[in-house]
Amino acid sequence: MAAHQRISNGAAGLAPALAVSAVSPEPVTVQSLTARGCAVLLFVNEDCPTSALAMRKLGPLCEEWEQAGFSCTAIFEDPLEVAIRVARRCGWTGHVVSQPPPYQTSRAYGLVSVPTAVLINRQGHITDIVTGWDQAAIMRLIERAAAITGTTLAIPEPASPVRKPGCSSKAALDPAIAAAMAARSDEDEMEEMFERGWTDGLPVVPPTEERVEKMLGTFPKYTSLGQVPPAMGEATLERLAACAVLAGCRPVYFPVVVAAAKAALDGRFNLHGQAVTTQPAGQLIVVNGPVRHELGMNSGMGALGPGNRANLTIGRALRLMVELTGGGMPGGLDRSTLGHMGKIGFCIAEDEEVSPWPPLHVERGFAPGQSVVTLIGSDAPLSISDHRSRTPEDLAYVLAWAAASAWSTNWWPLSEPSVFIICPEHAEMFRAHGWTKQRLREYMFEAVHKPARDLGRGETTPDVHRSGPDAEVHKWASPAEIVLLVAGGEAGRYSAVLGPCTGMGSQIVSAEVEPR
């Protein structure tokens, strides 16, 4: 397109007219913005972190620049109310305008990505363009503006990052394709979901606009929770709500899905590593607090299995976010050799009422009355049967040694969490003998060790290589790597252990469930 060529060449073409709206009813035109010297148009959108970066860096200077005849205008590809809120949050002191779909102004300027800064002189000619965040190029643009206005202009403090790629402009998507993507066809809509690739391989609930609106409720759809690795798709609440609809969630589950997504996108969790690894790791969601009862979650019989809509669909919604919004689909960017069934959805509720111990969220610093989700990168469950132990020592020994092959037979010690789900009958044994959670954890840690000479075959750790043959190596680096939860049916002595996701630096992350 002509405008695109003009922009990408950086030649001094005439700036196209603006089709934007502002708070003030007065029309915003290129002529009105450049009347006192020159103007910079900063094209941005709410979803783009680089847009926010550019607004934070330049925004505080706009007011001063305006006095010198250099006007700044942020042109949002978002509704005006969103534009005003985001601009305020970023400390932007210049003009704020908005353009509706199909983003006519962005198209006229041939935008490919945001942020894009366009410098226009008093004659209405484009004299400079900077795409993405490029500190050196922005300095050049400001120098040119200073030359036009004949003044000295303040410059932003140099600080990292000096460069950051932008995001795609909303105008870059062909309107015909966008319309086709949103349109419903006359075909069987369940089959259509498969054709669109909006599935994890199982049938899904089609995310119609009505269903997504109901899922969102009062949540603001344009707010982003961040970028979802590995493909770094933007997790707007609207997209997350679409994933929750696809998964089969009821709207009342959505606050839990939001909390799980926030925890998953926390950098300490390292979802990026988990999403692309050849390991089988899934993202285990543990739900604690009153919300378990409000949603009718199952922490009892068959807690790790089928039968409960909330357990199954909340976990599935998070995984669909990773697979669809994040592009972490097995065989694509997800390179897991085998994966495991928990990668379809992996959500459990702790049975706090049956547990003899403080629940997981209280151990992690939350109040008992808070509803909290905790995310843990976890392998598939291994069942541990013990119907014969008559002392807590014997039972703790059996439970702990069941995990001896977690990750790999000779990979000792593990520095990441192994999650033990203790069934009620096993938990009762520890309650009856007054064992605290910490006592059990320390006993299990002390129980499982071997001399290094017995751990040398095949895959083993640098710790084993460094140790003398008689040195005792523990299965875990410390008792803290043993996470204990209580869940399961009241009858039957089957607990389970979930091995860790290792080597990623993944930490356990919790997030409070915030009410609508």
Next chain:
Amino acid sequence: MTGYVSPFDDQVRPEQPLAQRPEQLGGLRVTLLDIRKNRGAEFLDRIETLLRSAGAITARETKEIFSKPAALDLIDHITMVSDAVVEALAD
């Protein structure tokens, strides 16, 4: 009847063109990036020896951890001081 809401981030990501490939190694500033994957450094040691014997000027950098993208500051630094980069993947 209304449409659907896509779970995908449908925006087209701008394509980044590949940098021009160097024609010779003599005098070239090459950064060898160790991503901290097991034994990757051994591979880079061998590559570094070969590059130096061909006249390249080498430097070594290390990612914080293999399982996360490199920090933008590290990428900025490497692009400022290097003509070419070799990133070692290993397993």
